[in-house]
Amino acid sequence: MTAVNLLEHFSIRQSGESFLVKMIEKKQFRAAEKWATFMGKPMLSMLVQEYVDRNKLKNAYLIVKKNNLQQEFPDVHHKYKESALKKLAEKACWDVAEAKANGDRQLVDYLVYLAMEAGYLEKVDELCNRYSLEGFPKAQEHEAIFLQHCFLNLNELGVEDIIWVDELNGLGKATCHIEGSKVVGLDCEWKPNYVKGSKPNKVSIMQIASDKKVFILDLIKLYNDVPDVLDNCLTHILRSPRILKLGYNFHCDVKQLAQSYGDLECFKCYNMLLDIQSMFEDPRGGLSGLAEKILGAGLNKTRRNSNWEQRPLSQNQMPLFLSKYSTVFVTILMLLMH
Incomplete structure (x- = not known):
């Protein structure tokens, strides 16, 4: 953070992304954001892209929201929300995940796919019935096949x-x-x-x-x-x-x-x-x-x-x-x- 403060104090705008990448690699996220903000919108956009590429979607989402970069990064919001849903699904917190989806059709669809991936086909039926979703398999039709091919019989x-x-x-x-x-x-x-x-x-x-x-x-x-x-x-x-x-x-x-x-x-x-x-x-x-x-x-x-x-x-x-x-x-x- 000291180096960033000095650059900012003396209005030194170091070019290139290597400085930014070094801060990210050393997990100096606050310093990276402060420096990118000082450098301007192009460097902020570069920072968001670095976070997206490194799957740090929460960091990316917060910078996009704080700096009004929704137009430049229209998908970051949903990617972040999907990442949060996946973590909840991995813990079997399906009710919390559904609440987080808040009725958003794209997120609900993603939650259904997570339930299918986990083999939790009753949850697939439940979500499809609640949100009138079509095109997904029925639990009774596919559970036996899923278990037979994936797990111990x-x-x-x-x-x-x-x-x-x-x-x-x-x-x-x-x-x-x-x-x-x-x-x-x-x-x-x-x-x-x-x-x-x-x-x-x-x-x-x-x-x-x-x-x-x-x-x-x-x-x-x-x-x-x-x-x-x-x-x-x-x-x-x-x-x-x-x-x-x-x-x-x-x-x-x-x-x-x-x-x-x-x-x-x-x-x-x-x-x-x-x-x-x-x-x-x-x-x-x-x-x-x-x-x-x-x-x-x-x-x-x-x-x-x-x-x-x-x-x-x-x-x-x-x-x-x-x-x-x-x-x-x-x-x-x-x-x-x-």
């Missing part, structure tokens, strides 16, 4: 039973089955919270899967109804030296569980816990990338950030549990075979 995984556990008897039966297994996969889900600085939501669901059965534990209900039994059952499972527990990036789940249920002993100590993420040198793509690398297809994570506190879970949320479990289990089997 759950019908081929050999799972015999998916069991929802939210009461005492079910918890006891699940514990007996799991204690008889040598290897299980673990995973947790909780409702996302996008309010900056706010406290995370409680872990809502814990999945424990053997090679044939998947148990989905409703932790919130079990904790409210039978906390002592839940603590005892999970202590037996999580601390058992005879059961190998597999997870992917599970230290995040461990931390979240401890914060959610701090008064339970079961989440304070684990035995025989293996995080398979540490066994692979290339973690790109996360668990879905690992699934694609080993099994030839990724995971359907379009509901990853959905509301996991709603009861009952929707039919579209259930596949995420199964596809995660299968990857963890098949991965360890392949490692053991070699």
